[in-house]
Amino acid sequence: MVAKTGSDVSPFGEKRFVRRAASNVAADGHRAKRAAVITLATRENAVGIFLPTFEVKLSREFYGRFSCFRSARSKINAPTVAKIRRRHGEQARGKVFRRSAVKLRSVRESNLGGLLRHGSANFSDTVTDADNRGLAGGVKKSTAVVGDDPATFPASGNGKRFFKIAGEKSAARWHEISGKDCSRVTIRFRAAEWSKRFRLLDPAMKRAKMRGSVRSVAAHHVFKEKRSMKVFHVRCGFAISLLLGSALFVCAQETAKHPITFEDIIKLHRIAEPQMSADGKWVAYTVSTPDMEANRGVTNIWVAPTSGEAAMQLTQSGHDSSPVWSPDGKTLAFLSSRGGESQVYLLSMEGGEAHALTKLSTGADIVKWSPDGKTIAFTSSVYPDCKDDECNKKRDEEKEKNKVKAHVAEHLLYRHWTHWNEGKRGHLFVVPADGSAAPRDLTPGANYDVPPDERSGPGDINFSPDGKEMCFTAVTDKMEASSTNGDLFIVPVSGGEPKRITTQAGFDGNPVYSPDGKFIAYHAQLTPGYEADRWRVLLYDRAAGRIENLTETFDRSADELAWSPDSKTIYFTAEDETQKPVYAMAARFGAAPKQIIANTYNTGVSFSADGKTLVFERTSLTMPAEIFAASSDGSNVRQITHQNDSILSSVEMNAPETFWFEGAEGTKVQAMLIRPPKFDATRKYPLLVLLHGGPQTMWSNAWGYRWNAQVFSAAGYVTLMINRRGSTGYGQKFTDEITNDWGGKAYIDVMSGVDFALKKYPFLDESRMAAAGGSYGGYMADWIATHTGRFKAIVSHAGVYDKVSMYATEELWFEEHDMQGTPWSNPESYKKWAPVTYAGELGKFKTPTLVICGERDYRVPYTQSLELFSALQRQGVPSKLVVFPDEGHWVLKPQNAQFWYKTFLDWLAEYVK
Numbered sequence: 001m002v003a004k005t006g007s008d009v010s011p012f013g014e015k016r017f018v019r020r021a022a023s024n025v026a027a028d029g030h031r032a033k034r035a036a037v038i039t040l041a042t043r044e045n046a047v048g049i050f051l052p053t054f055e056v057k058l059s060r061e062f063y064g065r066f067s068c069f070r071s072a073r074s075k076i077n078a079p080t081v082a083k084i085r086r087r088h089g090e091q092a093r094g095k096v097f098r099r100s101a102v103k104l105r106s107v108r109e110s111n112l113g114g115l116l117r118h119g120s121a122n123f124s125d126t127v128t129d130a131d132n133r134g135l136a137g138g139v140k141k142s143t144a145v146v147g148d149d150p151a152t153f154p155a156s157g158n159g160k161r162f163f164k165i166a167g168e169k170s171a172a173r174w175h176e177i178s179g180k181d182c183s184r185v186t187i188r189f190r191a192a193e194w195s196k197r198f199r200l201l202d203p204a205m206k207r208a209k210m211r212g213s214v215r216s217v218a219a220h221h222v223f224k225e226k227r228s229m230k231v232f233h234v235r236c237g238f239a240i241s242l243l244l245g246s247a248l249f250v251c252a253q254e255t256a257k258h259p260i261t262f263e264d265i266i267k268l269h270r271i272a273e274p275q276m277s278a279d280g281k282w283v284a285y286t287v288s289t290p291d292m293e294a295n296r297g298v299t300n301i302w303v304a305p306t307s308g309e310a311a312m313q314l315t316q317s318g319h320d321s322s323p324v325w326s327p328d329g330k331t332l333a334f335l336s337s338r339g340g341e342s343q344v345y346l347l348s349m350e351g352g353e354a355h356a357l358t359k360l361s362t363g364a365d366i367v368k369w370s371p372d373g374k375t376i377a378f379t380s381s382v383y384p385d386c387k388d389d390e391c392n393k394k395r396d397e398e399k400e401k402n403k404v405k406a407h408v409a410e411h412l413l414y415r416h417w418t419h420w421n422e423g424k425r426g427h428l429f430v431v432p433a434d435g436s437a438a439p440r441d442l443t444p445g446a447n448y449d450v451p452p453d454e455r456s457g458p459g460d461i462n463f464s465p466d467g468k469e470m471c472f473t474a475v476t477d478k479m480e481a482s483s484t485n486g487d488l489f490i491v492p493v494s495g496g497e498p499k500r501i502t503t504q505a506g507f508d509g510n511p512v513y514s515p516d517g518k519f520i521a522y523h524a525q526l527t528p529g530y531e532a533d534r535w536r537v538l539l540y541d542r543a544a545g546r547i548e549n550l551t552e553t554f555d556r557s558a559d560e561l562a563w564s565p566d567s568k569t570i571y572f573t574a575e576d577e578t579q580k581p582v583y584a585m586a587a588r589f590g591a592a593p594k595q596i597i598a599n600t601y602n603t604g605v606s607f608s609a610d611g612k613t614l615v616f617e618r619t620s621l622t623m624p625a626e627i628f629a630a631s632s633d634g635s636n637v638r639q640i641t642h643q644n645d646s647i648l649s650s651v652e653m654n655a656p657e658t659f660w661f662e663g664a665e666g667t668k669v670q671a672m673l674i675r676p677p678k679f680d681a682t683r684k685y686p687l688l689v690l691l692h693g694g695p696q697t698m699w700s701n702a703w704g705y706r707w708n709a710q711v712f713s714a715a716g717y718v719t720l721m722i723n724r725r726g727s728t729g730y731g732q733k734f735t736d737e738i739t740n741d742w743g744g745k746a747y748i749d750v751m752s753g754v755d756f757a758l759k760k761y762p763f764l765d766e767s768r769m770a771a772a773g774g775s776y777g778g779y780m781a782d783w784i785a786t787h788t789g790r791f792k793a794i795v796s797h798a799g800v801y802d803k804v805s806m807y808a809t810e811e812l813w814f815e816e817h818d819m820q821g822t823p824w825s826n827p828e829s830y831k832k833w834a835p836v837t838y839a840g841e842l843g844k845f846k847t848p849t850l851v852i853c854g855e856r857d858y859r860v861p862y863t864q865s866l867e868l869f870s871a872l873q874r875q876g877v878p879s880k881l882v883v884f885p886d887e888g889h890w891v892l893k894p895q896n897a898q899f900w901y902k903t904f905l906d907w908l909a910e911y912v913k
C-alpha cells in the first residue's frame with residue numbers, strides 16, 4: 001500500500017514531495033514503515049552523506065536498510081563509478097577509497113518547518129569537496145520503486161536521484177541509480193552501531209533536524225553488481241548522524257569498552273527541563289554539552305515524541321533554555337541569551353525563525369504560559385522604584401560608567417551563592433503572547449523577590465486554570481538572611497495588589513491550581529528557620545480560604561506537585577533511601593500516598609493535559625539523565641531519549657551495591673559501594689570514602705558530573721558512599737539528628753560504615769584509604785583530619801573549618817538552626833563543632849590533605865579553606881591549596897572541572913595507590 005504524495009513549500013521556495021510506503025516488506029524480511037525519500041542534489045546548502053550533496057525529504061519513520069529507486073534518465077553506471085574512483089585517487093576495482101572530508105553543519109531553525117503538517121521536511125547542509133557536486137545530473141523525472149509498487153515522483157530541481165530507507169537493524173544498502181534495473185552500482189554502509197530503532201517522527205511533528213558528524217571511522221562498500229555483486233571496498237572516515245541528533249548512523253567497528261574518565265563525562269549531553277505538550281505527543285527539553293574551548297556549556301532545545309521515535313534538535317544558538325509549550329502545542333516559548341541579555345523567545349512549530357517576545361534591558365527569567373494561551377509570564381530583576389524599562393536601563397548604564405565598584409549593603413541578605421545584591425529585585429511580569437502590548441509588572445514597587453532568590457524556582461509561580469490569576473511565593477520578612485518564611489500570594493493578571501493567602505512561619509511553595517479551579521495544592525515546611533524540615537502537601541480552598549494538611553503522617557518530603565485532570569489526584573516526587581519515586585494520592589485528608597513509579601530516581605515530572613501520560617527525567621549512578629514516559633498509573637514506562645547511548649556504549653561501569661549497617665546508637669544506616677571496572681576479587685583495592693554535603697542531603701542513585709563516583713572507581717578505587725545521620729530520604733528524625741551534633745553521630749556513622757565495609761568486603765585494603773567531600777562533606781573531611789589518622793589522604797573542598805567565621809555565610813538561618821543559636825548566644829556549640837578547635841591534632845596525624853575552594857563562594861566563604869591550609873602548612877602536614885578565582889561553591893566551568901578531577905586523582909595516586 002502506498003500513501004498519497006504530500007507537498008508544501010520549503011524555506012528555499014521550491015516544492016517538496018514525499019512518498020510514504022505504509023507497509024512494504026524488504027528483501028531480508030524486515031518490514032519497511034513509511035518510506036523516506038532522499039534526493040541527491042547539485043546545490044549549495046545540501047546535506048552531504050557520501051560524495052555528492054543531498055537534499056533530504058523524509059516522512060514518517062524509517063529504520064535502516066537503503067533500497068533502490070529507479071530513475072528513468074539516470075546513467076550512473078560503471079564508467080561513472082570509474083570517474084568517482086578517479087576523483088578520489090583510486091583507479092582499480094577493489095582498492096580502498098581515500099576518506100571523504102564531509103562537513104555537516106546544523107540546520108537553521110527556519111529549514112525545519114512543515115514536517116508536522118505534511119510529514120515532510122527539507123534538511124540542508126554542505127560538503128567540503130565542490131568536485132562532488134556533479135555526480136548526478138539531468139534528471140527531470142524519476143520513478144520510484146517502493147516494494148513492488150512503482151510510483152512517479154516529480155523532480156524538484158536539477159540533478160536528483162531517489163532512494164528509500166526500509167528494513168530494520170540490518171546493514172544498510174544504498175543503491176546509486178543505474179539504468180532501468182537499479183542493479184549496476186551499490187554503496188553499502190555496514191552499520192556496526194545503531195540507536196535501537198533509527199526512525200523519523202510521525203506527521204504530527206513540526207520540526208526536524210539532520211546533523212552530521214566526523215566523529216568516528218565508518219566503513220562502506222561500493223558494489224558493482226549485475227544480480228551477483230562484484231565487491232570492492234571503500235573506507236570512509238566519517239560517521240553520519242542521519243536524523244535528530246541522538247539517532248546516530250555510526251559506521252564503525254565497535255571499540256573495546258574502557259573505564260570511564262573525565263574525557264568521557266565531559267562529552268556527555270546533559271538533559272534537563274522536560275516539558276510535555278498538552279496533547280501528550282511531544283516532550284521539549286534542553287540538552288547542554290560542555291564546550292572545552294569556549295569553557296562553557298552549550299545549551300539548546302530539543303523535542304522528542306513520547307511514542308519513542310528519534311529526538312530532534314530545535315535550536316542551535318547554544319544559549320537556549322526553559323522551553324514551555326503553548327496550550328495548543330503550536331509554539332514553544334523559551335529563554336535565550338543569544339542576543340545578549342536573556343529574553344523570552346517564541347518558536348512556531350509550523351516554520352520560521354525564533355523571535356524575541358521581550359526586549360527588556362534587565363532581561364527575563366522563569367517563563368510560564370497561561371492555560372488560555374493568551375499570556376506569558378516571566379520574571380525580571382529590576383529596581384523597585386523604577387516604573388519603566390528606560391529607568392532601569394539608565395541606572396544600569398550609570399553604574400557601568402562609574403569607576404567606583406564598591407559593594408554597599410544596608411541589610412541582610414546582601415549577597416547569595418555567587419552574586420551580590422545591588423538593589424534589584426525579581427519582579428513578576430506578564431506580556432500578551434501575540435506581542436500586542438508591552439510587558440507589565442504585576443509586583444510594581446515590591447521590595448522582595450518573586451520567587452525568593454535564596455531558595456526557590458520555576459515551580460513557585462503558576463497560573464490559575466482560567467489564566468486570570470497567578471500564585472507565587474515571596475519572602476517579605478525584613479531580615480531575609482535569617483528567615484525561611486516564604487508565603488503564597490495571589491495577584492490578578494489584569495493587575496492589582498498581591499494578596500497573601502498563607503501566614504504560617506515556615507516556607508510555602510510550589511503552588512499548583514487544581515484543573516477545576518477550586519484548590520491550590522502546595523508544599524510547606526512548618527518549622528521556622530529550618531531549611532531541611534519535611535515538606536508536607538497542603539491544600540488551600542480558594543472559596544473558603546481554608547488550608548488542610550494532607551500528608552502529616554507521610555514521613556518523606558513532597559516535591560514537584562501536579563494534579564490529575566479530574567482534580568481528584570495529586571502527584572509528587574519524594575526522596576526515599578537513595579531513590580526518588582513518583583507518588584500519587586487522593587486529594588483529601590487521610591489519603592495515603594502510593595508509589596506509582598518505584599525503585600528509581602526520577603525528577604522533572606510533567607503531565608499531558610488529559611493526564612494519561614507523564615514524562616520525567618530518570619537517572620542512576622550508571623546512566624546520565626534521560627527522558628522517560630509512562631502512563632499516569634505508572635505502567636508502560638519507556639525511555640524516550642537516548643542522547644548518550646553512543647558514548648556510554650564504549651565505557652565500562654559497575655552498578656552500585658547497597659548495604660545496611662548499625663551506626664551510632666544502633667540506628668540502621670544505608671551505604672552504596674561501587675567496584676572498579678574489570679574487578680578482580682583476588683586483588684586488594686584502595687578504598688575512597690565519599691562524604692556528601694548538605695548536611696541535610698543524601699547520596700542518591702543518580703548521576704552527577706561533580707563528584708562522579710564512577711570516575712573515581714574507574715581510577716582503581718572502590719568508592720564508598722554512606723548516608724550518615726542528617727541525610728534526607730530516611731525520615732525526619734534521621735535528618736534532624738545532625739542538629740547541633742555536626743561531628744557527633746554523623747562521624748560515628750561514617751567510621752562504622754568503613755569498619756563494616758572492611759569486614760564485609762575482603763578485597764578492601766585497610767592500609768590504603770582516603771576520604772573526600774565538599775561543603776559539609778568538606779567539613780567532615782576536616783573533622784576526620786583532626787580526629788583520626790586512619791586515612792592516607794584527604795580532600796577537603798569548600799569545607800567548613802571555623803564555625804564562628806562561617807557566620808559570614810549569606811543564609812544565616814542555616815548556622816543559627818544547626819548550631820541552635822548565634823555565635824554570641826550559643827558560643828559553646830560554635831566552638832565544640834568547629835574543626836579549628838582541634839587544629840593541633842593536624843600535626844599529630846599528618847594526613848596529606850588537598851584543600852580546594854572557589855573565591856566566589858558566598859555559601860562557605862573561601863577563607864575557611866585558607867584557614868585550614870595555613871594550619872596544615874604551619875604544622876608540616878603535606879598539603880596543597882587550589883583556589884579557583886572564577887568559581888563559587890561548585891566548580892562548573894569545563895576547563896576548571898578538568899583541572900579539578902586531575903588534581904584530585906593525582907593527589908590520591910601520590911598518597912594512596
